[in-house]
Amino acid sequence: MNYITTYCHITLNNCYVNGKLTHSFNSNSIDDFTKEFYKSLILEYPKFHKMDRLAKTAFLGTEVLKKECPEILNYKDDEIAILFSNNNSSALTDVNFQTSYQNGGVPSPSLFVYTLPNILIGEIAIRNKWYGENMFTVAEHFDAEYFVNYCNVLLHKNAAAALCGWLTIDDNKIEAFLFFVTKKDFNELNLPLESKQLIELYTKN
Numbered sequence: 001m002n003y004i005t006t007y008c009h010i011t012l013n014n015c016y017v018n019g020k021l022t023h024s025f026n027s028n029s030i031d032d033f034t035k036e037f038y039k040s041l042i043l044e045y046p047k048f049h050k051m052d053r054l055a056k057t058a059f060l061g062t063e064v065l066k067k068e069c070p071e072i073l074n075y076k077d078d079e080i081a082i083l084f085s086n087n088n089s090s091a092l093t094d095v096n097f098q099t100s101y102q103n104g105g106v107p108s109p110s111l112f113v114y115t116l117p118n119i120l121i122g123e124i125a126i127r128n129k130w131y132g133e134n135m136f137t138v139a140e141h142f143d144a145e146y147f148v149n150y151c152n153v154l155l156h157k158n159a160a161a162a163l164c165g166w167l168t169i170d171d172n173k174i175e176a177f178l179f180f181v182t183k184k185d186f187n188e189l190n191l192p193l194e195s196k197q198l199i200e201l202y203t204k205n
Contacts, residue, residue, distance in 0.1 A: 001192055001193070002151060002152060002155050002181050002182065002183055002192075002193040003181065003182055003183075003184065003185045003189075003190060003191060003192060003193060004179050004180070004181055004189065004191040004192075004193055004197070004198070004201070005069055005071070005180050005181070005182050005185075005186065005187050005189055005190075005191075006018060006065050006068045006069040006179070006180050006187070006189060007065075007177070007178065007179035007180070007201055008022075008061055008064050008065060008068070008176075008177075008178050008179075009176065009177050009204070010057060010060065010061055010064075010174055010176035010178075011173075011174055011175065011176075012027070012030060012033055012172070012173060012174045013025045013026065013027055013033055015037065015060075015061075015064060016204075017064055017065075017068050018068065018189060019204055022064070023037060023040055023064075025037065025040075029172070030053050030169065030171075030172065030174060031053070033174075034053065034056045034057065034060065037060050038056075038060065041060070041063055041064070041067070043063065045127065047123075047127075051120075051123060052119075053169050053174075054086075054120050054167060054169055055119060055120040055123045057167060057169060057174060057176050058084065058120040058121075058123070058124060058165060058167055058176070058178070059120070059123055059124060059127065061165060061167075061176055061178040062124050062127075062128070062163060062178065064178075065163070065178060065179075065180050066128075069180060069187065071182075071186055071187070072161070072180060075160055075161055076160075077129045077130060077131050077132075078130075078131050078132050078158070079132060079158075079159060079160040079161060080128075080130045080132045080159065080160070080161050080162065080163060081132040081133045081134060081151075081154040081155075081159035081161070081162040081163070082121050082124060082125065082130065082132065082133075082134040082135075082162070082163045082164075083134070083135050083136075083147065083150055083151065083154070083162055083163070083164045083165075084118075084120065084121060084135075084136045084137075084164070084165045084166075084167060085136065085137045085138065085139050085142075085143070085146070085147075085165075085166055085167075086138060086139075086166060086167050086168040087138065087139060087140055087141060087168055088138075088168055088169075088170070118134070118136035120136075120167070121134045121136055124163070130163075132158070132159050133154060133157075133158070133159060135150070142166045142177070142202055144195040144196075144198040144199045144202065145195045147164055147198060148193055148194060148195050148198060151164060151181050151193060152193070155181065155182075155183055160182070160183060161180065161181060161182040161183070162180070162181045162182075163178070163180055163181075164178065164179050164180075164181060165177060165178040165179070166202070177201075177202050179198075179201065181193055
């Protein structure tokens with residue numbers, strides 16, 4: 001049996017960790033929200049400010065999980081797999097990139113980097129020096145069974161744990177659900193990795 005040891009939901013202006021509201025802001029936009037959220041976590045990682053909204057949100061969610069569950073930091077650099085999914089790939093950044101050369105005549109290299117959604121996995125991996133197996137998929141909707149099955153495969157092979165997330169962002173909406181899965185039930189949350197359980201957590205906030 002594998003276990004969900006911590007999870008979080010991020011919406012515009014709010015972050016819930018293990019079902020409890022931990023951060024709340026009164027921002028007027030996603031960009032303002034991510035800036036305020038970053039400041040509240042007292043981080044020193046200048047590269048954050050160059051990321052697109054998708055990567056920033058995944059980055060912030062990961063930092064929140066690490067603070068809630070410090071045991072995450074005890075894993076070796078190749079023991080944590082990363083698995084993310086959403087329903088619109090990097091569409092928002094794609095549009096911004098297209099606009100950059102239609103209006104300015106020169107494509108923006110800084111935007112081009114983020115026209116693939118799996119770059120958010122790269123940002124998390126670089127930040128934490130996690131070099132395990134990783135995957136980003138695009139699906140019509142959150143698929144609990146997919147996450148459960150793929151996590152079980154990863155943890156049956158070489159991974160000892162997995163960082164997973166469903167993360168969709170548009171112009172004025174954030175829907176982020178991140179969770180950490182391990183082979184050990186080392187904290188009080190101790191929730192089995194099962195489809196029914198995962199759906200319950202996903203719809204909780």
